[in-house]
Structure formats: structure tokens, C-alpha cells
Amino acid sequence: MHIREYQTWLQAYDEARGWDKIAPPHTFLHLIEEIGEVAREVEYLEGYREADNAGDARARLAAELADATTFLYKLACQCGVDLEDALKANMTKAENRFSIAFGQADTERYLARQAENLARRRKNMTKPQSFQDVIMRLDRYWADYGCLIWQPYSEKLGAGTANPATTLRVLGPEPWNVGYVEPSYRPDDGRYAENPNRMQMFIQYQVILKPDPGNPQELYLGSLEAVGINMREHDVRFVEDNWESPALGAWGLGWEVWLDGQEISQYTYFQQAGGLNLDPVAVELTYGLERIVMYLQRVRAVWDIDWDGVHTYGDVYMRPEIEHCVYNFELADVERLTQMYNLYEIEAKACMEQGLVIPAYDYILRCSHTFNVLDARGAIGVTERASYFGRMRDLTRQVARLYVGQREEMGYPSLQQQAARGKQQDRNTLPAEPESTTYSLQPTTLLLEIGTEELPVTDLSLALEQLEVAVPQMLANARLSYGSLRVVGTPRRQAVLVYELAPRQPDQTMEVQGPPAKVAFDADGHPTRAAEGFARKQGVPVEALRVVTKDAKSYVVATRTEEGRPAAKVLVEELPKLIAGLHFPRTMRWNATNVGFPRPLRWLVGLLGDRVIPLEYAGAVGGRTTRGLRPLGSPQIQLACADDYLPMMAQNQIAVDVAERRKQIRTQAGTLAATVGGRIPDDADLLDEVTNLVEHPTALLGRFEPEYLALPQDVLVTVMKKHQRYFPVVHAQSGELLPYFVAIRNGDDYNLDVVRGGKEDVLRARFADAKFFYGNDTRKPLDNFLPRLDTLTFQEQLGSMLDKSKRLEKLGSVVGQALGLDEIEQMTVRRAAHLCKADLASQLVIELTSLQGLMGREYARLSGDEEAVATAIFEHYLPRFARDALPETRPGLALGLANRLDSLVGLFAVGLAPTGSADPYHLRRDALGVVQNLIAHEIPLSLQPLLTEAAALMPVPVAEQVLASVSRFITERLRGWLRDKGFRYDVVDAVLAEQGNDPYGAYRTAAQLTVWVERDDWMDLLNAYGRCIRIVRDQTERFQFRPDVDPEPATAALWKAYQTARAQVTTPLGSDVDRLLTVLRPMIPAINRFFDDVLVMHEDRVLRENRLGLLQDIWDLSRGIVDVTRLEGF
Secondary structure, X not given: OOHHHHHHHHHHHHHHOOHHHOOHHHHHHHHHHHHHHHHHHHHHHOOOOOOOOHHHHHHHHHHHHHHHHHHHHHHHHHOOOOHHHHHHHHHHHHHHHOOOOOOHHHHHHHHHHHHHHHHHHHHHHHOOOOHXXXXXXXXXXXXXXXXXXOOOOOOOEOOHHHOHHHHOOOOOOOOEEEEEXXXXXXXXXOOXXXXXXOOOEEEEEEEEEEOOOOOHHHHHHHHHHHOOOOHHHOOEEEEEEEEEEOOOOEEEEEEEEEEOOEEEEEEEEEEEEOOEEEEEEEEEEEEEHHHHHHHHHOOOOHHXXXXXXXXXXXXXXXXXXXXXXXXXXXXXXXXXHHHHHHHHHHHHHHHHHOOOHHHHHHHHHHHHHHHHHHHHOOOOOHHHHHHHHHHHHHHHHXXXXXXXXXXXXXXXXXXXXXXXXXXXOOOOOOOOOOOOOOOOOOOEEEEEEEEEOOOOHHHHHHHHHHHHHHHHHHHHHOOOOXXXXXXXXXXXXXXXXXXXXXXXXXXXXXXEEEEEHHHHEOOOOOEOHHHHHHHHHHOOOHHHOEEEEEOOEEEEEEEEEEOOOEHHHHHHHHHHHHHHOOOOOOOEOOOOOOOOEOOOEEXXXXXXXXXXXXXXXXXXEEEOEEEOOHHHOOOEEEOOOHHHHHHHHHHOOOOOOHHHHHHHHHHHXXXXXXXXXXXXXXXXXXXXXXXXXXXXXXXXXXXXXXXXHHOOHHHHXXXXXXXXXXXXXXXXXXXXXXXXXXXXXXXXXXXXHHHHHHHHHHHHHHHHHHHHHHHHHOOOOHHHHHHHHHHOEEEOOOEEHHHHHHHHHHHHHHHHHHHOOOHHHHHHHHHHHHHOOHHHHOHHHHHOHHHOOHHHHHHHHHOOOOHHHHHHHHHOOOOOOOOOOOOOOHHHHHHHHHHHHHHXXXXXXXXXXXXXXXXXXXXXXXHHHHHHXXXXXXXXXXXXXXXXXXXXXXXOOOOHHHHHHHHHHHHHHHHHHHHHOOOOHHHHHHHHHHHOOOHHHHHHHHHHHHHHHOXXXXXXXXXXXXXXXXXXXXXXOOOOOOOOOOOOHHHHHHHHHHHHHHHHHOEOOEOOHHHHHHHHHHHHHHHHHHHHHOOOOOOOHHHHHHHHHHHHHHHHXXXXXXXXXXXXXX
């Protein structure tokens, strides 16, 4: 094939797919990426790097050379260059430059220089960058971008965020781009340099981009490339992380950034700082330098990091680390530190009184560090913690307002500088395609793709669920018919495909009511000005008006036909509304539109057939360009038409269908586990979470050292599942944990051994931490952790976790008595209540909070407590999540009920009831746990007395309306649970009206009533009993029936039937709906005879009230069991 022939074919190929519209700069970027791929394959081929499948290196090199050549030809086509002519000219130039006379000596010198350069490059390539190299490369990268390179601050900070270059500079409207290194101090994290990666002082690199440049993720990933991390060779993941600092009055949404499973950065869109909303929003990037360099240098302890080629990190910082730990934990004087805090606070206030922002802020930072040292000394209790936080927050808010006022007085100088440079352009915005003027007249396919930065797992599910409902509603309201639709999505894209969408709306005929006929026409029947104006407004001749009569009144009406609009014109209006109508628990702002979404929306694809719908939302404009996989650099993908979407996604290895992605993960993981004689335990929640974290799942089998199997299995499994999102592998038959795991990479199998090694390293480090913490914890009995609980806050007004434990000791006994526990079981409850929160003060649970209860059980066993006590400690947390196990023992049930009722009553009392989607204390889960546990144990129990007992133990007053609110809250969770079980809404309403405080009683009654309402003779019974109720339910007065007053035989017969029924309804074991309805059935004849023969509302007051009293007694038979007035058909 001639070069010109291939170039011509390539140009035609691109034009047919609409790719010829891609600008040359974008093609050039692709060319650079491909050249990088070529360079890497050459390094593998020549042995500069170790490849996981080196035998294929030559074939891979050939493929990458072909890719690079293709993009080179594309660039030539786009720039109008004939490569064949250019290459011929180059041949001539080369022959003239290097003649045959080029001597042997010249050749040898040339080759020697090349060999020397190659050796130097190989040495540089094989030696990892030093710690200071990484810092300097980050400085250079961000300086080249346009950031000011700041310096570490002069005060001790808890994080780079506390530097005024962040905390203050993110305030106000001025642009601010900055990067800097910041040593950060957290005294409580010190481990005397005995832990490989936990220190009281660590070093961060901080970047602020204000405003959001439009492509901050790409900029961040580029910085990782700059320090030597190749995105193609690793699994880089953005995992939800919502950040908040009470002391700074600041919060934001973003991610942890994981490199092969290791958190290396935090990435946050600041929403508020100093208690002030930020506009514009600032992007914060915080690099964990030690973790990044440990990864690059492949060292397992921070102390072994190569600092500069001569010194190690340990040489520089180990001794100071040990000395600071001695001071923080042993020497620091609490009294003097408290005095220092107070003095620093006074100085901060004095500075603010004089308008001195930075000196005031310096003293706030000193307050903060002093507080951290006091906390490390164990000197901060619940009340003190809340007080200190409040004082620091107030100071920070004051200095923030002072700073903003100061900048305003200065006229916002940075705004003026920006105006002089010109407006910054959104670097993520693609040029808009010209709007189409013609669309297909045949039914066609609609594509809407919402392109975002990685959505949190739950938000992705919510988005897809809402689109499934909202799209059909939108199309119905827009009068656009269609054949079928499909909703698909990944963390970076949520897409809707509507097939056979009508090309336009049908015409709509409407009848519009106008003025009354007597106003529209005069006495002679001629139209008045009112009629003429109405006709003109409706666009019809006045002669077309008609008179209609409605409710004895006559009006004029106009029949108007509204012509249907093209689907494209309708959709350009409706699709932005569709996106805006999606609701999420927590949203963020990121650009000048101030639109809220869970994470930034970066692109939109809107196609109707092969035509673009030019919709706009949140600064993004609809087009035909989507994005490829993150590991491949998110290449632009041009879509020729909507029907190309799914094939193009598949071609680019993006699994957009959630169910298909889930199936791939389950199959791949199971296959790998089987290779080592294992299986993957069922865990639907973990599978769903991992499914929503990736776009192209590739499973890998990792291993860890068998020595870690000596740790409790719960610890290992929790670390793998909760903290790393790995699937543990258990023996296929015995179910025992094996030293293997399965992880899911977001990308293909390229360089998989490197990714596997990284994921094994991070798991090994976590297991090493767990082993260290477990060893320290088990050196003392569980009781010894109790004093530390006094420093752990449950809630500011409700006290510490120790205060809560003491309440549970008392309330647990009350609940146990209500459940009928024997004395041995009650002793178990009291002991378990005493210890149930102790593990919260253990090092392992502080580090891995999801182990609470699990480690309490383990440490209780090791401390010599009875198994029943250890089991109750664990079970009192059950259920912890959907589909979790429930407590099996009665002491565990009693303590769990006490724990939940204490939380519900206390937190409602201090005004922390859940609102909307906000439920930080998981009270909905607690209320549902009460319901589930009582029903599972089949225990009828009224909760009202127990709520009253819980209220009596609270350190704050609990009003009756608070208890009523708690009761209603639990009842609503019970209502939802019963409806989820399939009970009819009216059955649930009828049962809860009488038994809302008794979950198991309500469940049992609902089950029994469901059988009755499905019987053929049900309406006979309901109608007869309903006759008794309807006539008395509006009576406000209670009447007493006396048999000797009424002479009617029908009354006597009904009285006798009532007495028989009453005796049978109530038993020593209580009443149920089965017994009630069974004894009511024989009353039907007596009830019907009574109403046929007797006038209830007799003019004689005595007779009337006597008969009403009898009917009130009959209604009372169902009191406390079921409210039949709420049933369908009543």
C-alpha cells in the first residue's frame, strides 16, 4: 500500500464517522500518548523495565507503532500535508546530509556518544526518584501550569489545608492558584517511629485551583505522570470522600485518590470555609508525599525512603519523631498547655480587634496545635472537646470575615489582575457543533449521556433509578411516543437511549373556556368586545366560538388546534429540566453556574439519530463527543449517531450496563478463586459497590502472608472488604479464610502484575497495622479501656460513650425484665452493657471503626468473660446494615434494644431527629433494627413504657411531644417494613392505627388480617360490623348500655351476642385479629336484625343513648387490635 493511498483511506474513514471534525491539537495529543506507548514498549523490549508478559513485547511494539503512525497520518490529513511528498523530500535531504564519504571513525564516535547517552538514560530510568526529586517535580509541574509556588508556613499545622494560602485565600471572589509543601502535625498519630507509615509529623503537597479550571482531574493525573506514575500501568481510582473540619468551619466534597489500592491524595471541591460559602468554588489537591514516594521506591517503611540519594527519611526525621512522641504522650504538661491555649486565644482576639488578620490567624493555629497535644495527652473530655471546637470555630469565622472585608477594602486586586490578563477559559469545554436545522421525519433513537467526574456509588444508583422513572414521565408530558428505552451508567456517565422516538408531537386539540355567554354576546346575539378579544387571544375567528352550559351556567368556548413541535425542539428544552430534576442527598457546586450535582458535570451528549441536540446545562453543551476510559487518558470518542453509542462503548471496553458489569465481576472473581481451591462468599452489598466503582472490570488474584491468618478472621475480612473493596477468598468446602483475595481493576490486564503487587503491598501494610494494634490491645483486659471512653463523645449534650454505657446498664435491665429474661440472662445483660462500648477506645477499633462489636466480643473472650457476655456485646449492634444477621440470644436482643432506644430518645430530645436525607446518627437504621429484632424473635412488646424509661435516664429533659415523635418515627419504619413484605396499604394502616407501638403484634395482625380480607365472605362481615361503627364514630360522648331499658327483642339478641363475643375475644394471652373476626362472624345475623328492627336514633333520648352505648361496646371489641375503618370497602 502506498502512503498516499493509506492517507486517502484514513481521511474517508474519519469523514464517514464524523471524526474529521476533531481539531488538530486534539489529534496531536493522541499522537503524543501513542508515542509514549511506543517508548514504553521499547523499554520492555530492551530490558529497561520488567514486563508481566515480556514474550509479547515485540508484538505489542508493532501494534503501538501502527497506532502512532495512524495518528501521524490523521494529523497530516487535518493539516493538509501530503506525507508521501514530504517523505520523498526527506529522503533527498538525508542523502545530501549524510554522504557515502561519512567515515568509519565518524561513525564510531557517533555510536559511542549514543551508547553513553543511552547508559545515562538507563541509569536514570532504573533508579527511582528521591523524595526531594518528587517535590521539585511537583513544584515545576504546577509552576508551569501557572501556580504561585508558596512556602511551608511558620506555624505547626494539622494539615496543608490550615495554611493561610488555603484557608484564607479560598475566601472571596479573587482567583488563586498555588502549590506548596507543608509539614503537618497530628500528635495523636505518633507511634514512637515503631510503625512503618504512621507518624505524628508527615509532609503534604497542597494545591489550590480557584476557580475550577474545568479539567482539574486531568491536571491532577498529569502531575502524577510528572513524578513517574504511568496511568496506563496502574489502577488509579477516585473513591468518595466527603471532608469536614469543624474547627475551621469548612467542608467540601470529593474523593480519596487510590493508586493500586493505596490512598495517595485527597481531592476536594471546597464549598465552605470559615463558615462562609465559597464563590467561586476552589479545588484542593492534597498529596500524601510519603505514600507516593514509598510506592515509587518500593519501600515498606517511611523511614527507608531515599531522601536525596544520600540520606534516608529516617536520617532526617526519625529522631525528632521519637522525641515529639515522648513529649506529646509523656512530658507535655496539661496545666501549662491549658494556660497557653487561653493566652493564645486572648492574643488572637486582641489582634482581630486591631484588624490584624495574619497575626490573629497565627494564634488560632497555635490554639489548634495546643489542643491536639492536650488531646494526645488524654486531657480532653466530651464537654471540653465541644467547648474547644466551638471556641476555635468562632475564632476562625471571625478572622475569615475580617480577611474578606480586608480584601474588599483593597478592591480585590487579584480580580483586577485577572481582568488585565483576560477571562480564563474552561479547559474542558469542547467547541459546540452547529445546530442542525433538519431532523429525520421517521422514528429514530435518542441518546442523552450525562458525563461526570466519578459519582459516589450510591449517587450513581440513585441517578439511574430516577432516570428510569423520570424519562417516561418526561416523554409522556411532552407528548412524544416511543418504542422502548434503556438506562445504563458507570461512575463517569449516565445514559438514556430511547428507541423509535416519534419525530414530532401530534397536533393537540384543546377546548378553552371563555367568558360567560351573557358577557360574550349582547341581547341581539352579536359578539361583544369580550368575545372578540377572547377569540383573538385563542387565534380563532369569533364565528367559531360556541356556547356550552355547565352547572346551569353558559360560557363561550373556543376549540383550538395546537400544532405539534419537532421532537428536537421539545427535547432541547426538556432534557436540561430532566437533569435538573435529579435529586441527591448531598450536592456540590463547582463553577459559575452554581448548579448542584453530586460531582462536577463535565460533558453532555445529546443525539437524535445522527443530529446533535444543542442542550445546555451547568455550563456543558450537548454534542456528539463522549470520553473513553480514564486509564487510557479519557480519549475523545466521536459518535456518528445515537445507535452507535452501545457499540462504541463496547469497542472502547466500557461496560455501561450495570447488570452486565456485575455479572462480569462475579464470574471473573469466582473463576480466580477456584484456581486456589476457594470461592467468594456471597456479599451483595460489596458486589454492588465494586460494580459502581469501575467502567471496565478486570479481576486479579492477590495473596498475603499466611502468618496474618493468626489474626481474628473478622479483622482480616473487614480490612479487605470495608477498606480496600477486595473480595476475600475462603476454602470451597470448609469456608475457612485462605491467604488470597480478588481485587477488581478499572481497566484491562495490561501490566497487571504491577497492579497486583501494589494491591498486595497496601493490604500487607494494613494487616501489619492491624497486627500491631491487636498486639497492643490484647496486653490488657477489656475493662481497662473503659476510662478512655470518657474522652469519646457520643453527643455534646448527651455526654460521652462512658455516660451512654452507664445508661445502658440501667436501661438494659429494664428491657430485659420486659422481655422476660431470667436472672442469669439479666446478669449477662448487665455485664455486657458495662463492656459493650469499651472496644471503641481500643487502637484497632479507633483505626478500623467498622470492627466495633466484633473486637468487643474478641477482647471479652480473651479477658475471660463468659461466652454469653462476649456474644451479647457483638449482637447488640445487629443489624448493622441491610441483609445483616440479627441477634440470636435474648441478652443480645435486650442490650441492642436498649442501645437503640437510648439513641433515639436522646438524639430526638436534643433536636437531632433526621431531616430529609440527613441522618448522621443512623437513627432510621436504629428504628428499623428495633422493628426487625422484635419481629424476628416473635416477641409482642409495647415500646411506649421503654421509651419513657429511656427518657428518665437522659441528662436532658425529654418532653412528651419528643416521646410521641420517637414513637411515630419507629411506627413509620414499621410501616415501610410491612409494605416491603407485601402487605396491602389499607391493612397496614388499619393495624398500625391500633398496634403501632408493638412491632411483632402489628406484623402478626397484618398477616392474619391479610388472610381474612381475601375471603369470599369478607365484605359480609365488614359491612355488618361497619354498620355498628359508622353510626357511633362521630359521637363525642360515651354512653352506657343497660339491658333493662330497651324492650326490643332485637336489642336483647344483639346484647347476648356481644357478651358471648367479648368473653371469647379477650384471653389471658391477649387478643388477636383471628380471634376477633372469628367471634364477630356469628354476630352478623344479630347485627343485621338489630338494624332492621330497631331505630337507633330514637326520639326518646334514653333509648337512643342506650342503643348507641351498645354499639360503642361492640366497636370496642376491636380496640387495640385493628381499626377496621381504614380498610378498603368500609
